Amino acid sequence: MSSRTRAPFALVAPALVASVLSLVPVWYLFQTAFTSGFAAVVDELFQSRTLQLVLRSLLLMVTVTSASVVIGVFAAWVVARSPLRPRLLLIIAFSLSLAIPSYLAAFAWVSWIPGISGFLGAFIVLTFVCYPFVMLPVIASMDISDPMSEKVALSLGRTPFGVFRTVTLGQSRPAITGGALLVALYVLSDFGAVAAMRYEVFTWVIYGAYRAGFNPSRAAILSTVLLMAALVLTLIEARVRSTRDTFRLGSGVRRATNIQFGIPARIATITGAVLLVALGAGVPIWRAIYWTGFDSSNQVQWDVVISSIATSFGIGIVTSVVTALVALPIALLSARYRGRASQILEGSTYVAHALPGIVIAISIVYLGIRTLRPLYQEMPLLILAQVLIFLPLAVASMRSAIAMSTQSLEHVARSLGAGSMMTLLRVTIPLALPGIMAAGALSMLSSVKELPATLLLRPTGTETLATQIWKFSSVSDYASVGPFALAMILLAVVPVAVLTATTRHGVAR
């Protein structure tokens, strides 16, 4: 039960300012969309090419989501129920592809099988990037569900597959639904994979309309449509999640279903798992090594590689520090105080979560052009865009870290004479510090991987790892991409994998 005491003003003020500011870019987006009048908007929307765009986006969303559910449930089952071990290694291996930037994976596939470009390529790449969104919550739900119910079903005469279909899947359904919605949201907002595969869905067309330059309102109008679609998905996701939280059972004994496992089933499971890791994470890693090692016709310019790494990390560090500072008051408020203010905050976090990176980038561009002209294509605006993109995730992970420690600790501190701000500083924040640090690290790694905002907003002449990969790959100069891709994998993928492993480990205990 959360306390009914009032939130301290020192917390409410910065949180409200931050969440209002995070919605300012959206305002600019709407303004730009409607500059040429309402009729122009209608005209733009009801064109056959817009309809085609909607259909293509829908097709990609539905196919990737379905495939991710199938693969994600399989991977979760391998981790939580199959006799394959060790569990932690499996989770890391299956999560690796989530950490690889979608544009890097896409370029890896295209460079290997050029004919894959288009829908098929986008479908394959996005599925491998997205299935962990389904896998992770399903593992959690399989872990907390009582394996006894599966044994009961077996004893009632169901076949092992029948048990899986009716009991295991049935109990995981809320988790699957939640994961599927996250996948759909990701597909809608992804820029890298569809851009690399040149498959014309919203994000790629928005980018094109902006680059073409002669029609700024088209980019804004399409962004608004994308925003609306993403918002609907986010609201549904929030609803599903709130019902899922009450679904948790008490802490029973988990693990240990000794379903009989024949040799053929064992071979099939191992083959499936190996194939999944090989195609998901293996292909990009192999291509990056291959580009660097065997395909280098020209000399690697290590100084350029190192300066790109330095730039990426410089932006990443500033972004993560600012993100953490802005996210902390919001997370504290929504984890600890129920009231009008925290509800508004939570609502605005959901809206911000719905904003695809390209939409935020475009709206910051308009903000720069119209109001902050001196800052346009300067570092502060790029940082601002990235902070807005990563804020919702940082708030969410900080909030769960804060919510993890029981509130009785704060009551004890209050009873011992600490005021509400003092309690935050001396108890709540120190206890949540690992979670806060993890959120910061996650924002930094995301910043290193981030592409669309960096492409649109970076100062002229500034090159990061992401833009270098983009620059050389889009002209198929893979020999030059190699070292950047390898550096990206080492610097972004490895830490993300470690982070996933350690946080998962904590949950499993």
Added chain:
Amino acid sequence: MTLSLSIRDVSHHYGDRLVLDSVNLDVPQRSITAIIGPSGVGKTTLLRLIGGFEAPDKGRIEVEGEVVAENSRLIIPPQSRGVTIVPQDGALFSHLTVGGNVAFGLKNRRSTAARARVTEVLEIVGLAQYEKHRPSQLSGGMQQRVALARALAPHPRVVLLDEPFAALDAGLREQVRDETVRALRATNATAIWVTHDQEEALSTADQVAVMLGGRMQQIANPATLYQYPISQHVAEFVGDVFVIAGTSVGAGNHVQCALGDAVPIANACPAGPVNIVVRPEQLTIVPEGAVGSVPVQIVGSKFFGHDGVIEGTLSTGERVVIRLQADQLPQVGSRVGVTTRGMLLAYTD
């Protein structure tokens, strides 16, 4: 007698549910008050109100004569009340050492006086040598004692203990409970202690408050509460009882029932039908047919080691329970005579 805490007509709702209904309670200085009642009866809510984590919808709470909350107004916030808490799970700060936890509520934590106080309180709970340890290095019972030391260190006006031993296993529980009482007495603390274990309450508290259904049913010292429960509900909650039917006779201080024609009762009752509440230790076994005894058919027997309980039926078919020394348990199926001792309790509903 100075009051450390006074609760006047406090009512509180959660949504539509009335959790506390006009509760009154006075807690004298340097006393231990136990609040007992089944779970979900509002005990923890009452502690939250005393601690200041919520304001009562109605009524007034005074700490040492100072009004701290009244009619949904939180007048003094938790940090300024001088009311400390020992939560159920201990809730130690895992980022601080044992010493850091105990020092948390002290002013000028780095001063010599504060350090001396930490050592002093840790000595009282018997954990002086663990000052530099992390809470995670201590056993559950030790953690609970640190939580107590932390609550006692700043010389609070009242200490609240919310089922402080519920998480400990039976053997440890008794030991930690005894140490807690010793520490509370040694520091002259005023304590309010919530529990659903009536044995714990009877054996440790100066006064026991029984809560049922959001109402304070009876507040009395343990012996009075046990001997003169105010209602059948309270009698049934405090100690073991069984109930048989009877009639109040004479001047209202005897009853007629299957246990005898004129059995004395502790509480006067108007003439007429009554429920008679009997404690198992109030029956004595004698040979069948002995003068003044009634026959009982033994139908069940439970052996507890130090004593035992047998179950029997009276001539009316009513069930009786008798507590005996373990070596005196009669055979199941045999017949014995039974006489009553002391005064029984009788209630009209």
